[in-house]
Amino acid sequence: MAIAEGIRERAEQIGQILMAYLPREAGQQKLVIEAMNYSVQAGGKRLRPMLMQETYRLFGGKSKVVEPFMAAMEMIHTYSLVHDDLPAMDNDEYRRGRKTTHAVYGEAFGILAGDALLNYAFETALTAFDLEPENKGIPRALKILAGKAGIYGMIGGQTVDVAFTGKPLDEETLDFIYRLKTGALLEASMMIGAVLAGATRNEQAAVEAAAGELGLAFQIQDDILDVTSTQEVLGKPIGSDARNEKTTYVTLKGLEAARAEVERLSRSAVARMERLVVHNEFLMELMLYLIHREK
Amino acid sequence: MAIAEGIRERAEQIGQILMAYLPREAGQQKLVIEAMNYSVQAGGKRLRPMLMQETYRLFGGKSKVVEPFMAAMEMIHTYSLVHDDLPAMDNDEYRRGRKTTHAVYGEAFGILAGDALLNYAFETALTAFDLEPENKGIPRALKILAGKAGIYGMIGGQTVDVAFTGKPLDEETLDFIYRLKTGALLEASMMIGAVLAGATRNEQAAVEAAAGELGLAFQIQDDILDVTSTQEVLGKPIGSDARNEKTTYVTLKGLEAARAEVERLSRSAVARMERLVVHNEFLMELMLYLIHREK
Numbered sequence: 001m002a003i004a005e006g007i008r009e010r011a012e013q014i015g016q017i018l019m020a021y022l023p024r025e026a027g028q029q030k031l032v033i034e035a036m037n038y039s040v041q042a043g044g045k046r047l048r049p050m051l052m053q054e055t056y057r058l059f060g061g062k063s064k065v066v067e068p069f070m071a072a073m074e075m076i077h078t079y080s081l082v083h084d085d086l087p088a089m090d091n092d093e094y095r096r097g098r099k100t101t102h103a104v105y106g107e108a109f110g111i112l113a114g115d116a117l118l119n120y121a122f123e124t125a126l127t128a129f130d131l132e133p134e135n136k137g138i139p140r141a142l143k144i145l146a147g148k149a150g151i152y153g154m155i156g157g158q159t160v161d162v163a164f165t166g167k168p169l170d171e172e173t174l175d176f177i178y179r180l181k182t183g184a185l186l187e188a189s190m191m192i193g194a195v196l197a198g199a200t201r202n203e204q205a206a207v208e209a210a211a212g213e214l215g216l217a218f219q220i221q222d223d224i225l226d227v228t229s230t231q232e233v234l235g236k237p238i239g240s241d242a243r244n245e246k247t248t249y250v251t252l253k254g255l256e257a258a259r260a261e262v263e264r265l266s267r268s269a270v271a272r273m274e275r276l277v278v279h280n281e282f283l284m285e286l287m288l289y290l291i292h293r294e295k
Numbered sequence: 296m297a298i299a300e301g302i303r304e305r306a307e308q309i310g311q312i313l314m315a316y317l318p319r320e321a322g323q324q325k326l327v328i329e330a331m332n333y334s335v336q337a338g339g340k341r342l343r344p345m346l347m348q349e350t351y352r353l354f355g356g357k358s359k360v361v362e363p364f365m366a367a368m369e370m371i372h373t374y375s376l377v378h379d380d381l382p383a384m385d386n387d388e389y390r391r392g393r394k395t396t397h398a399v400y401g402e403a404f405g406i407l408a409g410d411a412l413l414n415y416a417f418e419t420a421l422t423a424f425d426l427e428p429e430n431k432g433i434p435r436a437l438k439i440l441a442g443k444a445g446i447y448g449m450i451g452g453q454t455v456d457v458a459f460t461g462k463p464l465d466e467e468t469l470d471f472i473y474r475l476k477t478g479a480l481l482e483a484s485m486m487i488g489a490v491l492a493g494a495t496r497n498e499q500a501a502v503e504a505a506a507g508e509l510g511l512a513f514q515i516q517d518d519i520l521d522v523t524s525t526q527e528v529l530g531k532p533i534g535s536d537a538r539n540e541k542t543t544y545v546t547l548k549g550l551e552a553a554r555a556e557v558e559r560l561s562r563s564a565v566a567r568m569e570r571l572v573v574h575n576e577f578l579m580e581l582m583l584y585l586i587h588r589e590k
Contacts, residue, residue: 029454031454086400111406152324156324159407166385
């Protein structure tokens with residue numbers, strides 16, 4: 001599949017950009033830097049920086065100013081996983097078959113490495129001022145980064161998810177968690193790409209809405225795969241939501257309604273992107289691939 | 296004592312500025328916002344925003360652009376205390392006679408409220424762009440804020456302190472911890488005030504050096520009071536460093552050397568401030584008060 005190959009290639013390039021922005025493992029504070037870099041190097045698909053870079057290209061962006069923001073976004077995504085895995089939260093010892101940060105470095109350093117990554121994300125994004133001082137979009141891109149990662153974005157969704165752990169969710173709360181915990185950083189990624197490339201406010205809003213739909217569809221597809229896939233395809237046990245008595249879009253609305261909602265969201269997101277005066281074929285394929293993925 | 300009254304008045308005014316910048320306790324994410332605000336409202340002397348504001352005034356600053364940075368600085372200081380108090384770190388149930396954040400809201404929300412405060416600090420500081428868009432110092436002030444709070448500043452010192460808990464420290468490591476864990480945010484506070492008021496690079500460097508000496512002297516004075524004060528004056532048991540077998544400047548170098556070092560640092564900081572072409576009597580008194588305080 002050509003898109004899978006394109007994703008793989010880009011993820012590798014993004015991995016190299018990330019490495020260049022990670023702090024050097026030196027000095028008295030070497031241990032926390034090792035823990036930070038261990039967390040980021042755990043890999044993953046680098047979807048957020050990829051969406052950012054492709055949206056930047058969509059609007060004609062051609063400089064390296066987007067790179068510190070790409071790195072910052074991945075650092076924020078990573079810190080959220082590091083803290084999510086802590087004993088006081090999900091208490092996960094493994095993630096993608098690799099020991100989690102606190103499992104390797106201890107709980108105190110799991111907390112500190114997460115803090116350090118969040119802080120370093122802003123230090124990193126702020127270097128954009130040195131790369132392209134004349135880019136008027138940088139302050140707004142920083143505000144989007146901070147806003148979508150905070151209490152009105154990702155952390156907000158995360159706190160509601162934690163507060164409702166083990167309790168049944170209604171549709172409104174589930175929607176809130178999906179939109180904030182998953183959606184907000186996807187929105188930020190695409191918006192920052194647009195802003196840095198000089199997109200208009202209307203274009204930014206279109207991209208934000210499409211990214212929000214992408215995030216929601218992505219999350220509902222996750223719920224669907226948990227009941228329809230097989231362990232072989234998914235690479236992890238299926239049916240875990242039912243076993244954990246977790247409220248998902250599928251348990252609330254049923255499989256058919258979930259599939260219909262993914263279709264609706266997907267069509268809407270595509271239509272928004274097609275109405276733009278600019279086009280990026282890879283970005284469109286990437287969005288559809290994420291929504292309709294089989295694993 | 297006139298200076299104590301001046302500090303009290305300013306702390307109250309700063310408290311009001313802070314309140315205005317705290318997020319409203321509303322929405323699905325209300326609980327984490329309550330935990331954030333509980334942490335910040337625990338009080339404290341608001342020394343960092345006070346030093347920032349007075350340094351801003353020293354260099355002729357007259358607008359409100361410094362206020363979001365004052366609030367952001369106190370949020371960062373507060374998040375560091377909230378995470379420091381966690382069970383995996385110092386495991387403190389009380390701070391200044393009040394239950395710590397995790398003791399009230401649980402460990403998961405202690406972690407999340409700290410994360411949320413750190414993130415909100417940047418959201419808050421970024422609003423400076425709206426208050427004074429023409430102020431060319433804002434990007435640099437943001438970089439100082441992020442840099443001095445991060446792995447080459449406060450978090451860096453904190454991680455080394457945690458890594459050496461229960462182990463003896465040599466003088467170099469103790470100095471590193473004091474300079475970063477305590478000193479870095481004091482340096483940032485005074486530097487940001489200077490930068491936002493348009494101070495020159497040389498003036499910024501002088502203020503940074505003076506603040507660094509202030510931080511170190513403040514910390515050594517802490518060590519001295521732990522052996523020379525009384526529980527009545529200090530408001531907490533004395534001799535706790537010896538009981539905890541904690542390496543301090545006093546245990547390493549002796550009381551007389553510690554007192555001499557405080558004197559030396561104090562004189563040097565004062566001399567640096569006096570060599571500036573501008574003067575702020577209150578700021579000078581505040582610095583001396585902090586260094587020579589009896590509790």
